[in-house]
Structure formats: structure tokens, C-alpha cells
Amino acid sequence: MLFSFFSLMTQAKPADNADFIGSQRCAACHQQAYKEWQGSHHDQAMMVADSASVLGDFDQATFTLNGITSTFFKKGDEYWVNTDGADGKLQDFKIDYTFGVSPLQQYLIGFDDGRYQSLSIAWDSRSKEEGGQRWFHLYPDVSGHEDVLHWTRFSQNWNSRCAECHSTNLQKNYDVSSNSYQTTWFEIDVACESCHGAGSQHIEWLNSKDDNKGDNKGLLTDIRSDGQWQRSPGLNTAAKHGASRAHTDQQINSCAGCHSRRSIIGEVDNKTPQGKELLDTHLSRLIESPLYHVDGQILDEVYVYGSFVQSKMYQRGVVCSDCHNPHSLKLKAPDNQVCAQCHNPSVFDQPEHHHHNNTSEGSQCVNCHMPETTYMTVDPRRDHSLRIPRPDLSQSLGVPNACNQCHTDKETDWTLAAFKQWYPDRIEHASFAPLIYAGEQGAAQALPQLSALVDDESMPIMVRASGLQLLRNYPNQYAVNTALLQLESSSATMRLAAIGVIELLPEQQRIRHLWPLMSDPVKAIRLEAARLFASMLVSHNVVLQPSQKQTVQAAVDEYIASIQLNADTPAGQMQLGVLYQSMNQWGLAEQAYQQALLIEPHYIPALLNRADLFRAKGQDQLALPLLEKAILIDANNVSANYAMGLLMIRLKQLDKATAYLEVAATQAPDIVRYSYVYAVALFESGKRDWAITMLKRALLRSPGNTDILSALASYLDMQGRKEEARQYSAQLPQSSQ
Incomplete structure (x- = not known):
């Protein structure tokens, strides 16, 4: 890209659009x-x-x-x-x-x-x-x-x-x-x-008072807050009456288009009436590392929406404009008064509740229930999940809590002792955080509980879908069966997360379960189904009828059009390359990866995908310089070192392979697959005792992992340690022995 000393270009100009009035x-x-x-x-x-x-x-x-x-x-x-x-x-x-x-x-x-x-x-x-x-x-x-x-x-x-x-x-x-x-x-x-849509039809309504324009008076997006908040006698928290979930979500989704960690999958058409489903235009992220802590608290910049939809506030109908003036963006009342709109201040805004002096920072509701994380060096942003501090989870899982974020000079033990004294009933509340943590590790014993979390309709959709997404770490029928039940969920978020688990199935089985989703009313789901069906156009395992091929091709075309919205990003080009590669269109895949590297020459995922393309074509020597460049850019990049380790194995250079695999296993100890492959390479290179030690350590992080158990049983048996081998073999499922 050429840069001039002076900015000589014609500056970006307003677009001439008659439907926008200004x-x-x-x-x-x-x-x-x-x-x-x-x-x-x-x-x-x-x-x-x-x-x-x-x-x-x-x-x-x-x-x-x-x-x-x-x-x-x-x-x-x-x-x-x-x-x-x-x-x-x-x-x-x-x-x-x-x-x-x-x-x-x-x-x-x-x-x-x-x-x-x-x-x-x-x-x-x-x-x-x-x-x-x-x-x-x-x-x-x-x-x-x-x-x-x-x-x-x-x-x-x-x-x-x-x-x-x-x-x-x-x-x-x-x-x-x-x-x-x-x-x-x-x-x-x-x-x-930006929020209400192009205004020309509203002007038409104003001039004609045309009743056909509906209750929204010609505005294209109805983001008004409906219902009334009322605090009934004897209750300390107000409840919303006369509101619909669909209408509530319409306002929140309108804000979420920008105030969320998301990618664009469809153009926001400001010139036609807008629907209620965020997943028609944007794909928001679930609770996953490194965006969120395992308990759902914000970690990276996630821009409010993802944390808010975890909250009890959202579940009970609170919308953005209940707390914020939608035009000035300021809070609708100062300090604790914004919370007192619904929560009885004589109960909650008292030292008996917050255990702080009424003039201290600790008496502010937001400092306990919406702690700040600073981004961009100077920009503190509040977590909108409005959670109760849980120092017990800080102690067991390492997640932050509002108390220690304020009392930085105190240990978690101090906080936990005070919390147990003040809120003994709260500390025993079950949390989904241990399950999310176990699911990220692929811990076998967590699978039934994760499945129960997915099915628990009392939990926020954000949490259930995050648990469902983690079932991809469990390639077995139990996980798949849990996902199959969610393919017919009324929640688009749940249906979408389920598709990622169904991907574990062979192509022949996928088509039976996912075919109805090709015509799903929600765009994100159609696109995800199309991604999985694309390879079937060239598959030898599935025979599609001509009419089915036409349907799949149309869906793939929609998917490509969606990706093209992000054609100026390396991630978008890489996504396109992966699609073409799955369809054996090697030239187009190579072109997409090259375009990604033109946009950002140091984009490591594109280097790795291009190297993998050469691997698939049996051209490992062409993959080698790409992986070398990736490691030169970031010597500790986990994926690059893992890919290089596998390449060295294929080139029969085991000593080099173990060096690269060691970096991957050390840098990402939570990805047990890396430790497993590293241990196998160690064993094959003659470092057998160290290989067994690594496998045992990996098993501690992922109890019940069948690959590790099988390797331990086999390697110990080969070492003559028969009784120890039988102990691990006995832990294998019947079908794996």
C-alpha cells in the first residue's frame, strides 16, 4: 500500500440517499x-x-x-x-x-x-x-x-x-x-x-396521517420501550407489566448491532422495516476465552450486550432506555437513584445491605454489581451482567470479584470470610462457572452436567448456548444427542450453537438432521448449515439429488455473499478460503489466503491456513516457509508451533517436532490435545518415561480423556508395567478397549 506525505485523496463524502432526511x-x-x-x-x-x-x-x-x-x-x-x-x-x-x-x-x-x-x-x-x-x-x-x-x-x-x-x-x-x-x-x-431508520416514510405519515403506516408512524425500527414498571405492596423490586419479549428484544438488538462483540453477516437495511432478530445481521460471541471469564464477566472488549443478556435484569424485561436516556446517553438519574427506580432504596440503599458507609464508594450499587474494567488505557467500562460478587469463585477459578477489585490490598480469603458472614445464603448458590471451566478443559466428568445446563430453561440463553457450544469438545453421542434436541429450540441462539456440535457427525448423518435448517427464517442459521453442506457438493460419501444440489448451491451462494461483506478483512478472506478448500476449489482457496495476506502480511491464521492447503495437496515443502514466517512473527504462537511440529513429524524429523510441540503444549496447557500429541512424539523419539509423565499430567487436566487413557495403557504395557497399564485400561469405555 502506498502512503503519501500528504493526504491528497478526496475525502469520504456523504452518500446521496433520498430516503434519509437528516x-x-x-x-x-x-x-x-x-x-x-x-x-x-x-x-x-x-x-x-x-x-x-x-x-x-x-x-x-x-x-x-x-x-x-x-x-x-x-x-x-x-x-x-x-x-x-x-x-x-x-x-x-x-x-x-x-x-x-x-x-x-x-x-x-x-x-x-x-x-x-x-x-x-x-x-x-x-x-x-x-x-x-x-x-x-x-x-x-x-x-x-x-x-x-x-x-x-x-x-x-x-x-x-x-x-x-x-x-x-x-x-x-x-x-x-x-x-x-x-x-x-x-x-x-x-x-x-442510525437507530430509527430512514425517515422519509415518517415524513409521509406526518403529512398524510396515513393509518396504514401503523403504530410506529412510518418509522422503520420500533425501539420504544413498552410495558410499565410497578413495585407492588410488600415487594422490594418492581416488575414489568404489559411488555412483550419480542418488543423488548427489538430495542436491545438495535443497540447490540454496535454495542457487542460481533461480526457482520448481513447488511443492515435502514430503508426497509427491521425485524427483531439480531442474528439476521450480526453474529455475536458467546462466553468463551479470551473474551469472557468463565463466570461470564467481561475480560476482553465485549461492548456490553453479551454481559447484559446474562443478567436477571434482561430476563425480567429491562431494556437499555430504562437506565439510559437514549438521546443524551446519560443515566436517567444520578448515582443509586437510577437503581432506586425499581429497587426499594429503604432496603437496598442501606449499610445493612451493602455493609459500607453511605458516603463511601462501596455504597454505590454499580461498584459492587457492575465493576469496571479499563480498556484503551484510560477507558473504564462497566460489566453489565449485574452480578453478585463471588469471592468463592475467585478462590476456586481465579475469576475477579468486585470486592477485591476495590480492596486491592486484601487477599481473597479476607473477602470470602466477610462475604460468608454477611451473605451466608448467597455463597451457596450454584454457579455455571465451574461447568464452563470444565467444558473448556474437555473434562469428561463434566459432560452430563453441561448437558443439564443446556436443558435448564431457567438459565439465560447466553449461558445455555455457551454450554452447548462447549459440547464440541466432546466428540461422542451423548453430546450430539443433547445438541439434536436443541435444533428445534425456539431460540435462534440455541439452534445456532447446536449446529456446531452436529458438525461432529459424519456427513451422511448431518444431512438428515440439518436439512430443515437450510430454510430456517434466521440468516445466521442458514449460513452455518450452508457451511456444513458445502463440502457435500463434492463428497463421495453423500449423494445429493439434483434438486438438493440446487438448494445447497443457493445456500452456499448466500454464504459467500455474507462473507463478501467482510472481504476487506483477513479473517473474511480466510473464511472464504476455508469454504473453497472444503469444496476442493484449490485455486480459489489459494487466492483468498493470498488476499488475506495482502491485507495483513503478518496475519498468522492465513499463513497457517495456506500452509495447511499445501499439506492437503501433499506439498509440505511449500508449507514449510509459511510456518517459519509465522513463528518468526510470533515465536510462541501456539497454533504455528503445533502445525510446525506436525509437519516435522511428517518429514520424519522427530527431534525438531518435539521442540515445536513442547512450545505448543507449554503455552497452551489447557488444550490437552497438544499435550497428547507432544507425548506421542516424545515416546516415538525414545523419550518414553518423559512421554508417560506428560500423559499423566494431561490426564489430571482432562480426567477420562480416552486418547490419553488409551496411550497410557499401551505405552505402560510396552514398558512392561502391566499392572499400571491395566489400571488405565480399566478406565476406558467398553467400546474403546
């Missing part, structure tokens, strides 16, 4: 809402860089990191920075737009291929008293211009990674052939029609 038009009637929205984070999500919007110090201010000194300055009314470009050399770059406002502000720089890149040196817009009013680096460990987190790399690309949620009616307009953009928007910020 926030100024809305303001004519909705003056209060418009006034509240002005100055909000949505309003200031993105702005032209000028004296009114730029908060940073551009008066020859400097910032130095890793030997690079960047200088911020002005040329007339323009804002500029002299910093290292894609080639590592200092250059002058013009700031085109501001991005965000508080607690930090970032800056966008345009290039002549239509890209906008987000500068990694950001302005801390907090007050000096809070430690702000300074330049700081979002990634202080960045090693230089070849680092994947450098501001010129894909990870900091605005068009692909940021733009959709910061502007109204954004059209990415990526061209694969030239690897360039012509991105447009209707309004630069998150304006009225």
Missing part, C-alpha cells in the same frame, strides 16, 4: 430529543477535524515512544502530525477527522487508496486532576512499523473496523481487485436515523 429535519419536530442528542457521544462519534472538534495539543507538542518522537502541529487551520509511516520513516500526515471525545480522542488520517487509519497516539481528554490532558499510546508495547498493531496496519483501519458504528448509513464500498475503498455516509456521526 437529523436537522428531525429537529424541527423533536426539539427536546435533538437538544439532548447534541453533544452526546453519538453526536461526537466522528467529526471533521477543526478548532471546534479537536481536543488535543497541536502546538508543537511531542510524544516519544520506542525511539520515535511524534510531533503535533498546525498548518493554518489544519491539524498535522509528524510520525512514523508504514515504512518506519518520519512523515507529515494531515488529520482529517476526530474519532470519539471522552475519555480519549483518536484521530483519523486518510490515504489515496480510500483508507482511513486511526492514529495509535491518542489524546487523554480527562482533566489534569484525573491524569489527563496528555498524549499517550494505546499500544505502548508496539515494536515498530511492522507490528500488526502499528497505526498503518489493518488492525487500525477505520473503514473496516470502526466506521459502521460511528456514522449514519455508512457504505464501505471496498473493491477487492484494487484493495481500495470509496466509503460514503449520509451523516458523519451516529444520528437519529
Whole structure:
């Protein structure tokens, strides 16, 4: 990609769309809402860089990191920075737009291929008293211009990674052939029609009072909160009356399109009425490492939705606008008063409940039930699962708890003792966290309990689906049978998670169970079914009738169209490559992997997939330099070392194989498969006692693992340790012996 010294490109322009009317038009009637929205984070999500919007110090201010000194300055009314470009050399770059406002502000720089890149040196817009009013680096460990987190790399690309949620009616307009953009928007910020949809039909309703426009008065997305919260006599918490789950989800799903960790699978059409299902446009992530702790608390940046749908609040009908003003985005009441809208303050806002002085930070509901995690160095965000602190789980599973996050000078034992004294009934409550942890380890004894969690309708869908997803770690009929029951669930999230488990079945069995899902009303489910059926178009194990082939091909075409929405991402190209590879279209698969590496040359998953493509074609010598490059980029990358270890085994270089496999097994001890393969390689290379020791250690992490038990029984028998071998053999299921 070529970078100029100056940003000479034509700046992204508003798209001409007659169906959008603009926030100024809305303001004519909705003056209060418009006034509240002005100055909000949505309003200031993105702005032209000028004296009114730029908060940073551009008066020859400097910032130095890793030997690079960047200088911020002005040329007339323009804002500029002299910093290292894609080639590592200092250059002058013009700031085109501001991005965000508080607690930090970032800056966008345009290039002549239509890209906008987000500068990694950001302005801390907090007050000096809070430690702000300074330049700081979002990634202080960045090693230089070849680092994947450098501001010129894909990870900091605005068009692909940021733009959709910061502007109204954004059209990415990526061209694969030239690897360039012509991105447009209707309004630069998150304006009225981002949430309500294009407003022209609302204007038509206003002018005609056409009753055919329905209760929503011509607006395309009905995100009003329905029902009434009432606290009945004798009850300390309000209940919602007259609300529908579908209507509740419509508002939450509208917010979730941006406020969630998700990928795009369908275009959000702001010009037609919107449905209620998030999975028609976005694929949200479940409770999994490294996004969440095993108890569902936020770990990586997951943007609220995933934690909120775990909460009792969500289960009982709370929506975003119950706590937040939807236009100003501010809380609807200060401090504990926002909670007191529903929770009786004479009971809950008392020292008898929170055991803190009423003037202390510990008396604030959110500090106990919505602890903060800081991202982007200075941006604290609250966990919206609104959970009760569980120091017992901190002790057993290592997850955080709000008490020790505040009382950092205290040990968990201190917290647990106080908690047992104050809330003896709470500490005994069952938690799904141990099951999620055991499922991630593939612990055999956890399977029945995981299955029970999946079937437990009293648990949040987010939790049940996360448990169901983990059944992929159990390639047996028990896990599959649990998933089969969920294929007819009324929850699209459950049906989707079930498909991933059904993938364990042979192709002949998959087709019988998954065929009805090819016509599922929810897009994400159709796409996932299409992914599994794609290989059947070329399979020798399944014979499809001509009409079935047409159905599968149409589904695969829809799947490809969905992937193309992310064609400007290395992950999207890799997904495309995997699809083509499953259909034996080697040339298209190779092309997709190469495109992924054009977008981000250091994207290790694409290097590994391309190497695997060569492995599948019997061309290991072509795979070798790709794996070497991956390990050069990250010597401790688990997948790269594992793949290299397997390659060395195929090349009959066992000593080298064990060295690479040792890295994989050491870096990812929770992935028992790595330890198992490492032990097998050790045994085959003559290090037999060490191999048996490694297998025994792996078995402690995954009790009942049949591969490990079988290997131990066999290896011990070969060593003449017959009685010890019989002890492990006896633990194998009857069919495995």
C-alpha cells in the first residue's frame, strides 16, 4: 500500500440517499430529543477535524515512544502530525477527522487508496486532576512499523473496523481487485436515523396521517420501550407489566448491532422495516476465552450486550432506555437513584445491605454489581451482567470479584470470610462457572452436567448456548444427542450453537438432521448449515439429488455473499478460503489466503491456513516457509508451533517436532490435545518415561480423556508395567478397549 506525505485523496463524502432526511429535519419536530442528542457521544462519534472538534495539543507538542518522537502541529487551520509511516520513516500526515471525545480522542488520517487509519497516539481528554490532558499510546508495547498493531496496519483501519458504528448509513464500498475503498455516509456521526431508520416514510405519515403506516408512524425500527414498571405492596423490586419479549428484544438488538462483540453477516437495511432478530445481521460471541471469564464477566472488549443478556435484569424485561436516556446517553438519574427506580432504596440503599458507609464508594450499587474494567488505557467500562460478587469463585477459578477489585490490598480469603458472614445464603448458590471451566478443559466428568445446563430453561440463553457450544469438545453421542434436541429450540441462539456440535457427525448423518435448517427464517442459521453442506457438493460419501444440489448451491451462494461483506478483512478472506478448500476449489482457496495476506502480511491464521492447503495437496515443502514466517512473527504462537511440529513429524524429523510441540503444549496447557500429541512424539523419539509423565499430567487436566487413557495403557504395557497399564485400561469405555 502506498502512503503519501500528504493526504491528497478526496475525502469520504456523504452518500446521496433520498430516503434519509437528516437529523436537522428531525429537529424541527423533536426539539427536546435533538437538544439532548447534541453533544452526546453519538453526536461526537466522528467529526471533521477543526478548532471546534479537536481536543488535543497541536502546538508543537511531542510524544516519544520506542525511539520515535511524534510531533503535533498546525498548518493554518489544519491539524498535522509528524510520525512514523508504514515504512518506519518520519512523515507529515494531515488529520482529517476526530474519532470519539471522552475519555480519549483518536484521530483519523486518510490515504489515496480510500483508507482511513486511526492514529495509535491518542489524546487523554480527562482533566489534569484525573491524569489527563496528555498524549499517550494505546499500544505502548508496539515494536515498530511492522507490528500488526502499528497505526498503518489493518488492525487500525477505520473503514473496516470502526466506521459502521460511528456514522449514519455508512457504505464501505471496498473493491477487492484494487484493495481500495470509496466509503460514503449520509451523516458523519451516529444520528437519529442510525437507530430509527430512514425517515422519509415518517415524513409521509406526518403529512398524510396515513393509518396504514401503523403504530410506529412510518418509522422503520420500533425501539420504544413498552410495558410499565410497578413495585407492588410488600415487594422490594418492581416488575414489568404489559411488555412483550419480542418488543423488548427489538430495542436491545438495535443497540447490540454496535454495542457487542460481533461480526457482520448481513447488511443492515435502514430503508426497509427491521425485524427483531439480531442474528439476521450480526453474529455475536458467546462466553468463551479470551473474551469472557468463565463466570461470564467481561475480560476482553465485549461492548456490553453479551454481559447484559446474562443478567436477571434482561430476563425480567429491562431494556437499555430504562437506565439510559437514549438521546443524551446519560443515566436517567444520578448515582443509586437510577437503581432506586425499581429497587426499594429503604432496603437496598442501606449499610445493612451493602455493609459500607453511605458516603463511601462501596455504597454505590454499580461498584459492587457492575465493576469496571479499563480498556484503551484510560477507558473504564462497566460489566453489565449485574452480578453478585463471588469471592468463592475467585478462590476456586481465579475469576475477579468486585470486592477485591476495590480492596486491592486484601487477599481473597479476607473477602470470602466477610462475604460468608454477611451473605451466608448467597455463597451457596450454584454457579455455571465451574461447568464452563470444565467444558473448556474437555473434562469428561463434566459432560452430563453441561448437558443439564443446556436443558435448564431457567438459565439465560447466553449461558445455555455457551454450554452447548462447549459440547464440541466432546466428540461422542451423548453430546450430539443433547445438541439434536436443541435444533428445534425456539431460540435462534440455541439452534445456532447446536449446529456446531452436529458438525461432529459424519456427513451422511448431518444431512438428515440439518436439512430443515437450510430454510430456517434466521440468516445466521442458514449460513452455518450452508457451511456444513458445502463440502457435500463434492463428497463421495453423500449423494445429493439434483434438486438438493440446487438448494445447497443457493445456500452456499448466500454464504459467500455474507462473507463478501467482510472481504476487506483477513479473517473474511480466510473464511472464504476455508469454504473453497472444503469444496476442493484449490485455486480459489489459494487466492483468498493470498488476499488475506495482502491485507495483513503478518496475519498468522492465513499463513497457517495456506500452509495447511499445501499439506492437503501433499506439498509440505511449500508449507514449510509459511510456518517459519509465522513463528518468526510470533515465536510462541501456539497454533504455528503445533502445525510446525506436525509437519516435522511428517518429514520424519522427530527431534525438531518435539521442540515445536513442547512450545505448543507449554503455552497452551489447557488444550490437552497438544499435550497428547507432544507425548506421542516424545515416546516415538525414545523419550518414553518423559512421554508417560506428560500423559499423566494431561490426564489430571482432562480426567477420562480416552486418547490419553488409551496411550497410557499401551505405552505402560510396552514398558512392561502391566499392572499400571491395566489400571488405565480399566478406565476406558467398553467400546474403546
